[in-house]
Amino acid sequence: MALTRIELAKYPFVLDAAEEVKRLDLDISNLENPNLKTIVDRAFNRIEEALATDPPRVSFRPGDEDKEIPSFPVAIILASATNNDYIKRRYALAEAVRAYDLLQFEDEKRIVEIVKVFNWKIRIHKQPVGNRRYDFALFFTHFLRNAEVFHEDEWKLVNRTMVNGEVFLNKREVARLIQEEVRRRIEKRFSVNVRQMLPEAILQRVDNLSKKYADRINQSRYTAFPKEVINEAFPPCIQIFYGSAKTGTHISHLGRFTLTSFLININMKSEDIVNLFRSSADFNERMTRYQVEHISGDRGSRTKYKSPTCETLKTHALCPGPDELCRTIRSPLRYYAKKTRMLKR
Amino acid sequence: MDNQTFIQQKFLEFYEESASKIEGPSSIRQREFGFMIFKENMMVRHKSFDTVDALRTFIKENAPAHAYHSTAYYETPEVKMEDKGWLGADLYFDIDADHIATKCKEIHDSWTCKDCGFAGKGQPDTCPACGSKRFDQRIWPCDICLNSAKKETIKLVEMLMEEFGFSSSEVTVSFSGHRGYHVHVTNEAVRELDAGARKEMVDYITGTGLNASFFSSAVGAFRLSSKTSVSALDDVGWRGRMVRGAYDFLFSATIQNLMDLGIKEKRANEIILNKQAILNNWKREGPWRPMRMMGKEELRVILDYVIEVQSAKIDTMVTTDIHRLIRLPNSLHGKTGWLKVCFPVSHIDSFDPLKSAVAFKKGTVTIYVEESPKFRLGDEWFGEYERQKVELPMAAAIFLLCKDVARLVG
Numbered sequence: 001m002a003l004t005r006i007e008l009a010k011y012p013f014v015l016d017a018a019e020e021v022k023r024l025d026l027d028i029s030n031l032e033n034p035n036l037k038t039i040v041d042r043a044f045n046r047i048e049e050a051l052a053t054d055p056p057r058v059s060f061r062p063g064d065e066d067k068e069i070p071s072f073p074v075a076i077i078l079a080s081a082t083n084n085d086y087i088k089r090r091y092a093l094a095e096a097v098r099a100y101d102l103l104q105f106e107d108e109k110r111i112v113e114i115v116k117v118f119n120w121k122i123r124i125h126k127q128p129v130g131n132r133r134y135d136f137a138l139f140f141t142h143f144l145r146n147a148e149v150f151h152e153d154e155w156k157l158v159n160r161t162m163v164n165g166e167v168f169l170n171k172r173e174v175a176r177l178i179q180e181e182v183r184r185r186i187e188k189r190f191s192v193n194v195r196q197m198l199p200e201a202i203l204q205r206v207d208n209l210s211k212k213y214a215d216r217i218n219q220s221r222y223t224a225f226p227k228e229v230i231n232e233a234f235p236p237c238i239q240i241f242y243g244s245a246k247t248g249t250h251i252s253h254l255g256r257f258t259l260t261s262f263l264i265n266i267n268m269k270s271e272d273i274v275n276l277f278r279s280s281a282d283f284n285e286r287m288t289r290y291q292v293e294h295i296s297g298d299r300g301s302r303t304k305y306k307s308p309t310c311e312t313l314k315t316h317a318l319c320p321g322p323d324e325l326c327r328t329i330r331s332p333l334r335y336y337a338k339k340t341r342m343l344k345r
Numbered sequence: 346m347d348n349q350t351f352i353q354q355k356f357l358e359f360y361e362e363s364a365s366k367i368e369g370p371s372s373i374r375q376r377e378f379g380f381m382i383f384k385e386n387m388m389v390r391h392k393s394f395d396t397v398d399a400l401r402t403f404i405k406e407n408a409p410a411h412a413y414h415s416t417a418y419y420e421t422p423e424v425k426m427e428d429k430g431w432l433g434a435d436l437y438f439d440i441d442a443d444h445i446a447t448k449c450k451e452i453h454d455s456w457t458c459k460d461c462g463f464a465g466k467g468q469p470d471t472c473p474a475c476g477s478k479r480f481d482q483r484i485w486p487c488d489i490c491l492n493s494a495k496k497e498t499i500k501l502v503e504m505l506m507e508e509f510g511f512s513s514s515e516v517t518v519s520f521s522g523h524r525g526y527h528v529h530v531t532n533e534a535v536r537e538l539d540a541g542a543r544k545e546m547v548d549y550i551t552g553t554g555l556n557a558s559f560f561s562s563a564v565g566a567f568r569l570s571s572k573t574s575v576s577a578l579d580d581v582g583w584r585g586r587m588v589r590g591a592y593d594f595l596f597s598a599t600i601q602n603l604m605d606l607g608i609k610e611k612r613a614n615e616i617i618l619n620k621q622a623i624l625n626n627w628k629r630e631g632p633w634r635p636m637r638m639m640g641k642e643e644l645r646v647i648l649d650y651v652i653e654v655q656s657a658k659i660d661t662m663v664t665t666d667i668h669r670l671i672r673l674p675n676s677l678h679g680k681t682g683w684l685k686v687c688f689p690v691s692h693i694d695s696f697d698p699l700k701s702a703v704a705f706k707k708g709t710v711t712i713y714v715e716e717s718p719k720f721r722l723g724d725e726w727f728g729e730y731e732r733q734k735v736e737l738p739m740a741a742a743i744f745l746l747c748k749d750v751a752r753l754v755g
Contacts, residue, residue: 130580131631140509141534144542158549159559163581165510249478254662281459281479315544315553316661 003113009065010102012072013095013182014117028077032199042067043074044205050094051087051213058098080190081198081206087213088190096183103175108135111174118142118181122174129161129168136174137166146180151311151330225266226340233339235332236320237313238262248279254308254316257295261307262332264296307332348746351753353383355743356408356677359704364405366675369397371531375418375432379670381411381679390670393423410679413670418536426668433536436543437671438550439663440497441525442490453485453718483748485718486524486681491698498526501657502690504550505530508582519687520698522678527671527685543665552583552656557648560584561633577631583655584631590651591632595624606646616643677704682743699723705739712742714751720744 008015031040050056061068072095079091103111108124115122121139140162147155161168169177195203234242241259244251251259256277263273273292277283290299297304309331313319329335346354370376378392378400394400404412415422416437420430451467458464459481463474471478498518505511505528517529538546548554560583577588594602595616603613616623619638626636632648635641663669672678672685683702700723714730720741721727727741734754737745745751 130582130584131577139534141538141542144538144545148539148541148545153554153556154559156548156554156556157545158552158555158583161582161584162508162549163510164507244478247478312544315548315551315665 005065005069006062007110007114009062009068010060011099011114012069013099013185014114015069015073028194028197029199031074032201038067039071039074040202042071043078044209046071046075046095047079047087047091047209050091053094055097056090056094057101058094060098060102076186076189077191077194077198078202078206078209080192080194081203082210083195084210087210088187092183092186092190095186096179099182100175100179103178104172108171111136111171111178115174115178115181118178118185125166125168129163132161132168134161134168135171136169138169138174138177140165140167143167143169143177146177146184149180225337227267229263229266229268229272230336230340230343233336233343235326235335235339236323237318238332238336240320242276245276245280248281250281252316252318254313255318257305258308258313258318258332260292261295261305262336264292264304265307265333266336270296270298346753348749348752349383352679352682352743352746353408353410355682355705355739356383356410357405359677360405360408363675363704364401367397367401367404368674369394369400370414370435370673372418373397373400375420375422377415377417377419377422377429377670378673379413379415380407380409382407383410383679391423391425393421404676410677412673412676414673416669416671417667431667434538434667434669436530436532436535436538436546437663437669438501438528438530439521439525439660439671440494440501440528440658441521441660442486442494443484443524444658444660445490445493445497447490447493449487449489450484453487454483456480456482483750484524485720485748487718488699488721490524494525495693495696497658498528499693500655501528501550501659502693504657506690508549509546513690516690517687518690518693518696519674519685520683520696520702521672522676522683522685522702523681529671529687540665540667543667547659547661547664549583550657550659551661552652555583555652557587557633560587560631576628578628580631586655587648587651588627588631590655591647592624592627594647594651594654595620595627603643603647606650608643608646612640612643680747682740682747703740705743708739709736710739710742711736711754712745712751713754714745717745717748717750 003011003014030036046058049058075091079088082088103114106114112122112124120142122142123137125134125137127133140157143160144157147157153159157167198206231242238259241251241255243249244255245259260273263276264270270289270292274285274288277288293299295305310319310322310326311330313332325335325339329338374393374395376393377390378394379388379390380392380403381388392403394403415434417429417434418432420432422429453466454468455464455466456469457480458472458475458477459479460477461472461475463472465473468482469480472480502516502518505516506513511530511532515530515532517531519527519529521527577585578592579585580588598617598620600610600613600617603616604610608616616639623636623638632644635644663671674685674687676685677683678685681702682704683698684704686698686701688696688701699721703723711734713732713734714728715732717728717730719726719728722738722741722744725738725741727737742751746753
């Protein structure tokens with residue numbers, strides 16, 4: 001049961017992009033060819049739609065398959081050429097959301113056909129499982145690969161029905177997992193060095209697009225922490241680790257890592273962190289200094305480590321139980337950012 | 346001769362004969378190995394071997410106190426961590442009696458305060474003499490502790506096979522050689538799972554984040570009408586486990602059992618009085634909704650208790666760490682002189698670690714024992730001993746020497 005041309009226009013990600021580009025003679029360096037203008041225009045338009053809508057969504061234009069299908073791989077190239085992570089992420093999400101919307105109207109057989117390209121182990125399953133009825137059964141690793149980034153409790157494996165390696169799902173849920181798979185796959189397709197291959201005129205249009213949305217792009221989610229460390233703004237977990245470190249009580253490896261990376265991120269001086277661990281039973285100044293410098297990125301892999309999220313601390317039984325503010329955040333660092341702002345007011 | 350020299354001597358003799366029994370992990374060329382060498386008392390990491398014979402020769406020559414291999418597969422396992430090139434990792438679970446509360450720890454585990462020198466039994470939070478929280482601890486493996494670890498292992502294996510769908514040929518269980526069990530899953534599909542996906546598996550097994558309200562409303566699924574539905578007791582996965590757990594608990598619960606969970610006496614009385622009606626309702630509907638006889642809060646504490654009982658107490662760090670080193674099967678454990686032994690899942694009920702893991706079966710040796718609780722090895726019981734000279738079979742003597750509670754005599 002092959003997909004029709006209309007379906008390919010709806011779900012262009014199922015096509016081998018390289019094949020499609022070759023078929024239409026879509027040479028990257030040749031994108032200014034007037035014959036391709038309508039395709040290139042639609043490609044730019046796809047990205048613009050992604051940036052102009054909220055939640056981001058690329059439109060579906062039935063009856064225009066010859067433009068719809070090839071403009072997708074071209075848009076990926078153009079988005080790559082912006083070298084801008086915000087635009088790239090936003091575009092990938094918008095295409096994925098579009099797929100989610102369209103999938104709602106497909107029957108189960110079509111959906112199975114569409115996901116063949118992902119190599120998912122999935123089958124239609126309508127018989128009752130225990131006291132419930134579902135639409136699909138999906139192998140658990142393929143479920144996890146996409147659901148692990150969702151934060152809602154309903155997506156946790158422990159809250160799902162799973163038998164014999166299969167997770168049972170309804171159609172909407174499968175569409176949501178496909179959305180995530182599509183998003184990830186598009187992000188993987190963004191290549192780094194497309195700029196030197198693109199003709200000048202196309203590059204000009206790419207840069208104009210970047211400029212047009214520059215203000216949005218600069219809206220970074222990064223928040224600076226105060227210069228001084230404010231102990232009263234520590235979340236409950238950090239308060240406990242901090243207290244234990246001060247009194248020399250044993251802290252688990254992950255607890256120690258959480259505390260150290262947290263303190264580094266909120267601008268505590270390395271010297272002060274080393275001193276904090278001084279009363280621990282097995283304190284070794286050289287070792288402690290080494291670890292602190294490693295976590296702060298002054299050594300080794302040169303990456304500054306973020307402290308673990310609430311989810312991770314819960315898994316390892318290091319979350320002492322949330323307070324009111326905890327319920328609104330997902331990591332100790334966000335707690336600190338919020339609390340310091342509240343204290344200032 | 347000092348203890349360590351003697352132990353290493355015995356390890357050398359053992360491996361001279363038995364190193365050939367070491368199989369080594371699959372794809373040996375892609376594994377990192379690590380060893381704790383007696384004399385240096387430090388870890389040698391980032392070793393790699395081309396063949397299992399090379400591994401056996403290394404062990405025969407060095408007789409390490411501990412031998413480990415990576416759960417991961419690497420492109421070049423011998424280079425430093427950042428450059429190894431991670432290709433995937435087997436799935437491992439570790440169940441250690443240390444993580445399970447057993448009453449016998451009050452009898453056989455002991456501690457000494459690092460600050461004031463005060464000593465006692467069990468596992469205290471703070472030193473009763475000086476309030477310090479820093480201890481030297483001596484932990485002891487015993488039948489009760491090992492049995493409790495085995496019970497957790499059985500729960501884990503059931504979930505792995507029934508819910509995760511692994512076959513008995515993909516799941517290997519082993520006794521760690523000290524206080525617990527390892528469960529090893531070899532399945533192509535799990536190799537590539539990242540730490541995040543493994544964390545979700547861990548949360549499933551430990552019941553972390555389990556939200557029973559999803560079981561009443563059913564996440565995005567249609568609930569069958571009660572006419573066609575099966576008994577809630579026969580439901581699948583965690584939902585079925587929760588129904589059966591809650592049913593069994595309440596079936597045999599006393600007022601005191603309920604009060605132990607923090608339910609007030611008056612409410613506990615009412616629940617016991619209406620026990621049969623509640624059980625009948627649970628059998629039909631599952632224990633998801635509060636009712637006149639059982640309020641929201643009472644239901645919550647009972648379900649929390651059921652999760653606690655039904656989950657398997659695994660070491661969460663071991664499974665989520667995709668660069669972990671794990672003890673090599675058929676190698677000796679330097680803290681006991683026992684072997685890490687693997688066995689098929691189907692043997693778990695009858696498996697006796699204190700029999701199967703005994704490595705030193707010949708000869709006797711006389712040692713002076715400072716202090717030792719009673720313990721069993723094979724079919725024989727030893728101790729307890731307190732400041733006395735005693736001639737023991739080799740395995741028992743080496744165990745006490747490894748535990749550092751005895752020294753050689755003469």
